Amino acid sequence: VPFPQADAAFAASFAAQAGVALELAASRGEAERLSVYQDRDRIARDLHDLVIQRLYATGMSLQGTMPMITRPEVADRVTRAVDDMDETIKEIRGAIFALQARDAASEPDPRADIVGLVxxxxPMLGFAPSLRLGSGLRGLASGELADQALTVLREALSNVARHAGATRADVTVDVDSDGTLTVLVTDNGTGIPPEGRRSGLRNLADRAAKFGGEFRLEPADPGAEKPGTRLEWRVPAAGQSG
Incomplete structure (x- = not known):
């Protein structure tokens, strides 16, 4: 038996209202998830920018006092304290990654590999680099690009360790809103050698060109006694497949 027209109109109106209610509930749930993610990102930034850097600076200060210590037992205690700080920094880095690694089961996330590489x-560098990993890495579709980013980062940090004489390095890896994967490494070392780029750096330029990207190498602080180096490797990530 067909519905009377009035009943059909009522049912359609009810369905429309129910649809609006479901959309509002979904939007509210998404807003709540976004708020939680923003809180996690804020906490992760605070842990990195405040806690880790302060621990690292304190450890360096303690190590700087070692030549002034004459009693072996005191030197041993300071060494153990510095070692404990290093372990604490590693634990905090793990906590930062756990805060940032959300929905890891549903989307690829190469950030764990980057943290492990750093x-x-x-030990080769002699200090812990500053590390920033953007949330855009979570959706990086190409496994090959993730491997390329790791190769680039390893080569960049190896050059810092072997040639730069640096005491600080800052690492940023992210995929921006335009779908560009960027690996950025800066240091406060001696800068680009007079003989120009080494073969490893030329390989990085070739890798960027292969993916339609670009490679830049320039002083981080031009004019300074130790100008350092700014290495930037950028390739389009959107549309790549693993």
Missing amino acids: EEMT
């Missing part, structure tokens, strides 16, 4: 390179 931890691996830290």
Whole structure:
């Protein structure tokens, strides 16, 4: 038996209102998730920019006092304190990654590999680099591009460790809103050598060109006694497939 027209109109009106209610609920839920993600990102930034850097500076200060210590037992205690700080920094880095790694089961996220690589390179450098990983990496579709980013970062940090004589390095890896994957490494070392780019750096330029991107190498602080180096590797990530 067909519905009377009045009943059909009522049912359509009810369905429309129910649809609006569902949309509002979904929007509210998305807003709540976004708020949680923003809080996590803020906490992660504070941990990195305030806590880790302060611990690192304190550790460097303690290490600087070692030549002034004459009693071996005091030197041992200071060394143990510095080692404990290093372990604490590693634990905080793990906590930062856990805060940033959301929905990891549903989307690829190469950030764990980047954190592991930076931890691996830290002893060679003699200090822990500053590390910023953007949330855009979470959706990086191409496994090949993630591997390329790791290769670029390893080469950049190896050059800092072997040639720069630096005491600080800052690393940023992200995919921006335009779908561009960027690996940025700056240091406060001696700068680009007079003989120009080394073969490893030429390889990075070739890798960028292969993916339709660009590679830049320039002084981080032109005119300074130790101008440092700014290495930027950018390739389009949008549309790439693994």
